[in-house]
Amino acid sequence: MALQAWHEVIKKMRLIVLFVAALLPCGVFHAMASPALYQAEVNAEQTQQQWQREALQQVLIRVTGQPDIMQRPELRTELNNAASYVKQFEAVRTEQGNNVRVLLDAVRIQQVLRQLQIPIWGGQRPELLFWMVQQQGTERQFVRQADSILLQSLETALQQQGLPYTLPLYDLDDLVNLTENDVWGGFWPQIEQASSRYNVQQVVVLLIEEMISAEPEVVQSWRLTALRQHNGLLLRDELTAPDEQTLMQHYSEILSQQLTQQYAILLTPEVIEQSVLQINGLTQLTDIVQLERRLSELLGVSRVMILSHSAEKTLFALNLQMTAEQLLQSLVFEPNLQLRAQAQSWPTDLPSAVEAQPVLAEFDYIRP
Structure with missing residues (x-):
């Protein structure tokens, strides 16, 4: 009976939290970053059918991490039904001209990709920190001016791919x-020390060179060397392009493909398992409701239930359309959850049926 009464309180708190969330700006809740994956901005100087198709194509590339995903015949067919994916749109003005901002139906897109057995990369994405150094002759400089074409092109390309980033x-x-020579030389202890203040998941080093011919004295192409560390390995990519915009666009596509292979989830049609998470330190009702909401918004989670709650710990049961390992990988990006290396036993008088469920992982809750 006590657990049932607790669920009634939680239901009421959900309504309060949703009401408050509607009044707050989007940046207050971490979850509000996810809908941007299914939002596109396209040129308004085309027919309605054309911008609807372009918007759908943008989003499909972003959530699959595959620049050539539209080569799939089934998805090319879906472009003919692009209008049915549009939830809302608005006109926006930019320095480049008039655009249309389009919000597409995330649930329907996920259903199509699941039916086609195409992995989906959801909103749980690593925050990337970029150190960019350009070499001109013998001189090396950080690329940090706001009006730099290289920097602007990088930001535009990352936004198109839906990659969270920090500069x-x-x-x-x-x-x-940290000096330019430290970055250029790949001195990772210094790079990691300087990066630690930014609290990001991955650090990326971008080394830029202008490839100039002897005659005439014009820039023929740009060369990019990208370095990042993952699981103790140094990953290196090299590419060239005729201009800065193309260079950054190509690199962002390569980076998105690499991260998709690591983090994308192949959703199953049915629930394949239920996992239980133990969260320590949830003392406020609002925190419990918000965390339940965050968990339910995770890609691959079809249902979240609160099994029990005490002053020390709260048990959540999650129905998954993915593996438990993929769930844990997604939770790495939750800023308010810190994984415990070892489970901690708490005294409890909860029913044995609840306690008998094995706990997949134990986390400490950190209030924002």
């Missing part, structure tokens, strides 16, 4: 701890 401040702390 260094290049303040006194950064410039004392």
Whole structure:
């Protein structure tokens, strides 16, 4: 009976949290970043059918991480039904001209990709920190000017791919701890030390060179060397392009493909298993409701239930359309959850049926 009464309280709190969320700006809730994956901005100077098709194509590339995904005949057919995917749209003005901002139906897109057995990369994405150094002759400089074409092209390309990113401040702390030569030489202890203040999941080094011919003295092409570390390995990519925009566009596509292979989830039609998470330190009802909401929004989670709650711990049961390993990988990006290396036993008087369920993992809750 006590557990049933608790669920009634949770139901009421859900309504309060949803009401407050509607009044707050989008940036307040971490979950609000996810819908941007299914939002596209396209040129308004075309027919309605054309911008609807372009918007759908943008989103399909972003959530699959595959630039050539539209080569699939089934998805090319879906472009003819692009209008049915549009949930809302609005006109926006930019320095480049008039655009249309389009929000597409995430649930329907996921259903199509699941039916076609195409892995989906959801909103749980690593935050990337970019250190960019350009070499001109013998001189090396950080690329940090706001009006830099290289920097603007990088940001545009990352936004198109839906890749969360942070750019260094290049303040006194950064410039004392890290030099252009440190970055160019790949001195990772110094790079990691300077990057630690930004609290990101991955650090990327971009080395830029202008390829200039002897005659005439014009830039023929640009060369990019990209370095990042993952699981103790140094990953390296090299590419060239005729201009800065193409260079950054190609690199962002390569990076998105690599991260998709690591994080994308192949959804199953049915629930394949139920996993139980133990969260320690959830003392506020609002925190419980918000975390339940966050868990339910995870790609591959079809249902979330609160099994039990006490002052020390809360048990959540999650119905999964993915593997438990993929769930744990997604939770790495939850800023309010810290995985415990070893489970901790708590005294409890909960029913044995609840306690008998094995706990997949134990987390400490960190209030924002």
